[in-house]
Amino acid sequence: MASTIHDKGAGRPVGLRLLDLLEAARELLWPARMAPLTPWLFLLPAVLLTGLLAAGLIPLLDASLRPLDRATFRLAEDYALGNYATLATRPVYGVIALRTLMAGLIVTAATLALAFPYAWMMVRTQHAWLRKLLLVSLFLPFFIGQVVRAYGWLIILGKQGLLNALLDGLGLPPSSLAFTYTAVLIGLVQYMLPFAVLMLAPALTAVPVEVELASASLGARPFATFRHILLPMARPGIVAAGIVVFTLTLTDFAMPEIMGGGGNDFIASAVYDAFFQLGDAGLGAALGIGLTLVGSAVVGVILAFFGLGTLGYVEGREERS
Amino acid sequence: MTGSRKAAWIIGAIVAFDLLFLALPTLVVLVASFTPGTIITFPPPGFSLRWYGNLLQARDFADALWRSLQVGLVCTALSLPAGTLAALALARFRLRFATGLQIYLLLPFTIPLVVSGVGLMLVFGRLGWLGAVWPVGVAACVINLPFMIWAVAASVNHLDPDLENAAANCGAPPVHSFFTVTLPAVAPGILTGALIMFILAINEFLVSLMLTDARTVTLPVLVYNAIRSIITPDLAAVSVVYVILAVAAIWLLDRLVGLDIFLKSKQG
Amino acid sequence: MSEKTFSVSRRRLLTATAAGGAMLAAPWAWRRAAAQEKPRELIVRAWGGVWVDSLNEGVSKPFTEMTGIAVRHDLTEDNEIRPKIWAAVDQGRVPPIHVNWDTSTNATKSALRGVTEDLAGLPNLKEMLPAATPEGFDGVPLVNMYSYVYVLAYREAAFPDGPPESWDVLLDPRFKGRIALYDDGIGFHPVAQIAGGGTMAGVPGDMQPAWDFIRKVKEQQPLLGEDPDFTTWFQNGEIDVACTILSNARAARQNGIDVAWTVPKEGCKVDTDGMWIPKGLPGNELHWAKEYVNFAMSQQAQQKWTSGLGLPGLRPGLTPPEDLEGDPAFPTSPEDFERLLSVPTRVLVEHESDWFQKFNEIMQG
Numbered sequence: 001m002a003s004t005i006h007d008k009g010a011g012r013p014v015g016l017r018l019l020d021l022l023e024a025a026r027e028l029l030w031p032a033r034m035a036p037l038t039p040w041l042f043l044l045p046a047v048l049l050t051g052l053l054a055a056g057l058i059p060l061l062d063a064s065l066r067p068l069d070r071a072t073f074r075l076a077e078d079y080a081l082g083n084y085a086t087l088a089t090r091p092v093y094g095v096i097a098l099r100t101l102m103a104g105l106i107v108t109a110a111t112l113a114l115a116f117p118y119a120w121m122m123v124r125t126q127h128a129w130l131r132k133l134l135l136v137s138l139f140l141p142f143f144i145g146q147v148v149r150a151y152g153w154l155i156i157l158g159k160q161g162l163l164n165a166l167l168d169g170l171g172l173p174p175s176s177l178a179f180t181y182t183a184v185l186i187g188l189v190q191y192m193l194p195f196a197v198l199m200l201a202p203a204l205t206a207v208p209v210e211v212e213l214a215s216a217s218l219g220a221r222p223f224a225t226f227r228h229i230l231l232p233m234a235r236p237g238i239v240a241a242g243i244v245v246f247t248l249t250l251t252d253f254a255m256p257e258i259m260g261g262g263g264n265d266f267i268a269s270a271v272y273d274a275f276f277q278l279g280d281a282g283l284g285a286a287l288g289i290g291l292t293l294v295g296s297a298v299v300g301v302i303l304a305f306f307g308l309g310t311l312g313y314v315e316g317r318e319e320r321s
Numbered sequence: 322m323t324g325s326r327k328a329a330w331i332i333g334a335i336v337a338f339d340l341l342f343l344a345l346p347t348l349v350v351l352v353a354s355f356t357p358g359t360i361i362t363f364p365p366p367g368f369s370l371r372w373y374g375n376l377l378q379a380r381d382f383a384d385a386l387w388r389s390l391q392v393g394l395v396c397t398a399l400s401l402p403a404g405t406l407a408a409l410a411l412a413r414f415r416l417r418f419a420t421g422l423q424i425y426l427l428l429p430f431t432i433p434l435v436v437s438g439v440g441l442m443l444v445f446g447r448l449g450w451l452g453a454v455w456p457v458g459v460a461a462c463v464i465n466l467p468f469m470i471w472a473v474a475a476s477v478n479h480l481d482p483d484l485e486n487a488a489a490n491c492g493a494p495p496v497h498s499f500f501t502v503t504l505p506a507v508a509p510g511i512l513t514g515a516l517i518m519f520i521l522a523i524n525e526f527l528v529s530l531m532l533t534d535a536r537t538v539t540l541p542v543l544v545y546n547a548i549r550s551i552i553t554p555d556l557a558a559v560s561v562v563y564v565i566l567a568v569a570a571i572w573l574l575d576r577l578v579g580l581d582i583f584l585k586s587k588q589g
Numbered sequence: 590m591s592e593k594t595f596s597v598s599r600r601r602l603l604t605a606t607a608a609g610g611a612m613l614a615a616p617w618a619w620r621r622a623a624a625q626e627k628p629r630e631l632i633v634r635a636w637g638g639v640w641v642d643s644l645n646e647g648v649s650k651p652f653t654e655m656t657g658i659a660v661r662h663d664l665t666e667d668n669e670i671r672p673k674i675w676a677a678v679d680q681g682r683v684p685p686i687h688v689n690w691d692t693s694t695n696a697t698k699s700a701l702r703g704v705t706e707d708l709a710g711l712p713n714l715k716e717m718l719p720a721a722t723p724e725g726f727d728g729v730p731l732v733n734m735y736s737y738v739y740v741l742a743y744r745e746a747a748f749p750d751g752p753p754e755s756w757d758v759l760l761d762p763r764f765k766g767r768i769a770l771y772d773d774g775i776g777f778h779p780v781a782q783i784a785g786g787g788t789m790a791g792v793p794g795d796m797q798p799a800w801d802f803i804r805k806v807k808e809q810q811p812l813l814g815e816d817p818d819f820t821t822w823f824q825n826g827e828i829d830v831a832c833t834i835l836s837n838a839r840a841a842r843q844n845g846i847d848v849a850w851t852v853p854k855e856g857c858k859v860d861t862d863g864m865w866i867p868k869g870l871p872g873n874e875l876h877w878a879k880e881y882v883n884f885a886m887s888q889q890a891q892q893k894w895t896s897g898l899g900l901p902g903l904r905p906g907l908t909p910p911e912d913l914e915g916d917p918a919f920p921t922s923p924e925d926f927e928r929l930l931s932v933p934t935r936v937l938v939e940h941e942s943d944w945f946q947k948f949n950e951i952m953q954g
Contacts, residue, residue: 016497023496035495039410046407046426046470049399049463053428056440070939073702092950114342117335123584135580136571137340139516141347143567145524145541147548148560152346155353155363160826162349162363176766178827179812190342195468198513198583202476205509205584222328240471247430253527262772262813265953268433273949275435276668277773278942279698288436295431296424303420359844360824439672446680531673534685535632535663546664550637551840552817 057289064285075282083286093270093287097294099181100250100266107188107249108242114189115196115241120230122197123204138194146191150258153187154178179261187255192248196241203237204230239306243299250295267291351564354557361554372558379555385540386562388454389523392539395458396465396522397515403462404469404518405511409503411470412477429464437464438531445532457532457539461522468521469514476510513583523563628874630659631881633688637664638816639840639898644690647894648885655884658877667691671699674867678704684867687878693733693861694937697723700730701938706866708732711879713886720861721886721903725935731865732882734891735900738918738929739776739858740850742819742838747829752851756784758830765809769822769831772813774803774948775941776858777832779930781806783855792932793940800947807951823848835918839899852917852928859920859929860937861903 012020030041066075067082087093122134141149156162157178164174177183207230215225231238253268265273267287274284349363354372356365376382407426416422429437441460442451450456488498504511526541533542544559574580633649635641641662649660663670663686670686677684689696699705700723707728708714714722714732721733743753747764759768770777778799779792787798812818812828820841822828838850864885866878884890886904895902896910901921913919920926 019497019500022500023494026494026496038495039414039416042406042410043422045403046466049403049459049466050426050428052444052459052463053432053437053440054425056437056442056444057432059443060436060440071701073698090946090950092953095953114335114339117332118339121332121336128581131584132575132580134336134340135583137343139520139571140564140567141343142517142520143524143563144347144350144560145526145563147526147541147545148350148556149346151361151552151556152350152353155349155361156345158825158827190346193339193343195517198517199471199475201584202472202510202513205476216325222325226328237475240475243427244430244467244471247427251431251433253434263810263952265949268435271433272435273773273945275439275672276666277945279668279671279695280942281439281672284439285436288433292428292432292436296427299427299431300420300424303423360821362825442673442676443680446676446682451682530665530669534673535661535665538663546666547637548817549666550640550664550816552821 057292060281060285061289063282064289066282068280068282073279083280083282084290086283087286087290096265096267096270099264100268101294103181103185103188103266104246104249106185107192108246110185110189111192111196111245112238112242115193115200116238118193119197119200119204119237123201124209138197141190142194146187146254147258149191150187150255153183153190153259157183157186179259179263181260181264183259183261184256184264187259188249188252191255192245195248196245199241199244200234200237203234203240207233235306239302243302247295247299250298251291347560347564350557350560354554354561356554356557359553361552361557372554373561375555376558376562381538381543382540382559385538385543388457388537389540391454392458392461392525392529393519393522395455396461397519399459399462400466400469400518401511401515404466404514405473405504405507407466408470408473408477408510409507412474426470427467430467434464434527438528441528442531451532452534452537454533454537454539457525457529457537458522460528460532461525462518464525464528465518465521468517472514472517473507473510476507476513509583512578520567625876626873627656627658628687628877630661631687631874631877632661632663632685633690633881634665634667634670634686635662635690636667636816639836643894643897647892647897648881648890651890651893652881652884656877656880660881667695671695674699675702675704678868682869683871684869687866687870687874688881689865689867690734691731691863691865693723693731693863693934694941696731696863696865697934697938699865699867700726704868705730706868706870706875706879708866708879708882711883711886713883716888716904717886718903718905721863723863723934731863732886733861733863733903734885735895735898735902736859736861736920736926737898737900738835738852738920739780739832739860740835740838740918741853741857742823742831742833742841742848742850744823744829744847745849746847752849753830753853754851755853756780756855758853759806759811760809764829766812767827767829768806768809769812769814769819769828769833770806771832772815773945774952775945776834776860777803778941778944778948779858779932780832780855783930789930789932793936796944799944800951803948803951807954811952813952820844820846836898836900839913850918856928856930857918859926859931861934 030038063075064083065079065081067080069076118134122131125131154161158164159174159176159178161178163177167174177186211229211233212225215229216222220228251268252266253272256264256266256269268291271284271287271291274280274287353361353363353365355368355370356362357367357369357371358365410416411419411422441463445451445456485498485502488502493501524541526545529539529542530545533539540559544556548556571580633644635644641664645662649662652658653660665673667689670689674684674686674689691699696705707730709729711732714729717732722729723731723733741753741756741758758764778796779789781802782789782792782796782799785798785802787795791798812822814822816833816837819828819831819833819837823831823841824846835850838848841848864882866875866882870878885894888904888906891902891904892907895907899910899913899919901907901909901919909919909921917925917928920929
C-alpha cells in the first residue's frame, strides 16, 4: 500500500496532480526557508483552540480574587484573597481533595491493569473474529454517556439490584455497594477502560511481535518479557493512558454525583456547588483553578520524569527542525 | 512452557472480565428500556415499546438529536486537522518548552468541566457566539482535544522516520511526503481519535449546559435536565438509539475500511 | 409609574394582537418589528416532572390558547440557569429565558443583583395575598406564587403502627442507611434546629442545636440527592424516610409508589416559589412575558396549576385538591402556618448558603 514517488511528467494520477497543486501553494505561502517554523505552524490550531479555554480562565482568575458581597450578590470591587483563604481553612476541602487524589491513583492503576491485557490481546490475537469482538465491545459502551452508564451501575449494585439477587441466589449475604466510594471507583474504571485501551493499542502495535517471540525463545519467562520488553517499548502508550485516566478522574463530576449518594463528593462537585448551589463564582473559580494547578503539576512531574519519550518522540533523532 | 500457559490463562481471565465489565451496564440499560413501567428497573416487569413511542412522538427529542449530530460533526471536523498536526509537531520535532506546551495542551483535562463551561460561556458570550449550535461543537472540540492529539501521537510510533527521510532523499517535496507517507502511517491514530471525538461530542452535557438554551439544546443536555426532576425509562431508550447509531457506524466502518484500521496502518 | 407604563402597553396590546396574528405567517419578521408585537414563543424555565406538567396544564396551555404565543419550557435547573442569566445581563446579551420560575430565595438573590424587571402594576397582583409581594424592594422584582412544605415522606410498609410522630425517627437505628435528605440540606436546617432542642429564635444566630442534630443524622449514613432520587430510592427500596417537598411525595404516590407523608410534631419548613423576568429582553418580549406572569396569578391559572402541584396558592379563594383538604402539609389558614417553620426570605438569602456549606462539611467529613 505504500505510495511510491512517481516521476514528474505526463500521466500522473489526479491525486498526485492535486498534491502538486498543494505543493505549489505551500511554496508560495510557506517557502522552504520557513521550514524550521513548521512545527509551530502545525501547533497553531491546537494552541488557538485551547486558547479559548485559557481565555475563559482569565475572568475566572479575576473572580477568584473577589469575595462575594451578599448585599448585592456581586463580587467585590477590590481584590482580596478571601476565597483562597476559605479553601485553606475549611478542612472539608482537604478531605475532598484527598478523596479525589486517591481516586485518581486507584482508578489509574486499576484501569491500566485491566486495559493492558485487553489491548495486548486485541493487537496480538491471530483470530480476526476475536479482534473484532474486542473492538466492538470497546466501542459499544463508549457510545453511551457517563450518566446513563452510572444509572446502569445503580441497577446492578443497588440494594435490590442484580448483584444482590446473584448473591442471594448463592446463599451469600447482600452487599450494599451502591452510593459508596467503591461504587464511584467502579463506575470510573469502567468509563475510563475504553480510553486506556485505545491509547495502549497503538503503542503495543509498535512493538514488533518478533521481539516478543525472540525473548520467549531465548527462555525468558512471560513476566520477564512483559517487564523488560513490552513495558519499556509500550511506555509512551502507558504514560499517555495513565495521564488521560488520571486527569479525567481528578476532574470528574458525574460519577461521584450519581453513584456516590451525596457523601462522596470530588473536587469538581465542590466547584459545582460553589458556582451553582452557593452562587459564589469567586469561590468556585478559586477551587477550579486550584484543581487545575494540582492536575497540571502532576502532569508536569510525570512528563519531566518520563521525558519526551511519552509522546512517541524517538530519542536522539534530531528532526528537520 | 507452563509459564506461558499460565500467563495466557491470566490474560484470558482478565480480558473475559473486561468484556463482562464493559458490557454489563449497557446491557442492563438496554433491557430496562423495554419496561412498560414508569421507572428504570431490572428485569423489567414486562415488555413494551412505550418509551420508544414517547421518543418518536417527542419533537424535542428529534431536534435535539439532530443538533447533537451537528455538534459531533463540527467537533470532529475541527479536531481532525488541529489534533493531527499538533500531534505530529509534538512527536516528530524536538521543541523548545515542550513540557510547558504539553501542560498547556492538557488544560482541557486538568480544568474541571464545570469551570470550562462557565469560562467558555463568558468567552463565547463576549464573541457573540452564543445562541447557535456550532459553538457547542467548538467547545466539545476544545475540551476533548487532548484525546485527538494523544491518539495520533501514540500511533506516530508506526511512522518509521527512515521512510520519511527516504522520501525526502528521493526528492519528494514536503506536501507530497506528508500526504503519501506521514498521514497514511498515522491513519489508525487519526481514525481512533476522530471516533473518540465524535462519540464524546454527542454525549457531552456539562459544558453544553452552559452554552445552549431552550432553542439550541442538545440531546445529552435534554436528558440531563429531564432527569433532574424525574427519572423515567426514556433515558434508557435514548441510549438504545445511541447504540443503534453506534452499531450502524461500526458496521459501516468495517465494510468500508475494515475495523483493523484501528490497529494497523495500511502502510507496509 | 410603572403601573402607568403597563396600562399604556395594555391598550397597545389590543391592536398588537391583531398584528401578531398576521406576523405568524412570517415567524421571523417580528424580530424587526416594533414593540408589543407577539413573539413566536416564550421560554419559561421550569422544574420537570409533575412541576412542568402542572405549569403546562394550568398556565402555559391556556396562555397559548388565549394569545397564540407558544410556550417552551426550559428544564434547566434553577441553580444552573442563574449564572447563565447573570452573565447574559452582565454582557448585555438577551437572556436565555423570558420567565424564571424560581425559589423565592434564589429569585431574591437575582433581585438584589439587579437583574430582574419590575413587575409592579401587573393587574392580578392586587388580587394576591400580601405574601406574594416581597418586602424591602422599591418595586416588585418577583412575585411569590404559592407555598410549599418540606414534609417527612415515608414508606408506609416500614411504619405499620402509623406515621412517625417526630423527626427523631431519622436517628432510629432501624433506618440506618435508609434515610434521605436534599444534598445541600435544604428544607431541613430549621427542622434540625427544633429537633436538636433549639428554637426558631436561634435562627440564624445560634444554630448549634441544628448542627448537633445533623451530625447525629450523619451517623445514620443518609443518602443525599435531589427530587428524582427520592422517588427512585423509594421505588427501589433503598430508603424508608426522606425529607422532600410534598409535591414530589404526592406525585410518587399517584404513580403507585408506596409513599405517604406527615408533618411531625417539630413542624416542617414552609417556603415559597415565585416568578420573575430577567432584564435585557426586547420590549415586545418583555411585554408578553409580563402578560404570562400576570396570567399565572389569575384565579383560573392559580387554581389549576397549584392543584396539580398539590400546593396552596397565594391567591385567596382557591379550592384545595380533595386529597389534601385538611392536610397539615397543605396550609391555608394562619393557624396552619403556625404549626410550620418559616424563615424570612431575607434571612435565607443572607445565611442559607452558609448552612449549605456547613451541612456539606458535616456530610463529607
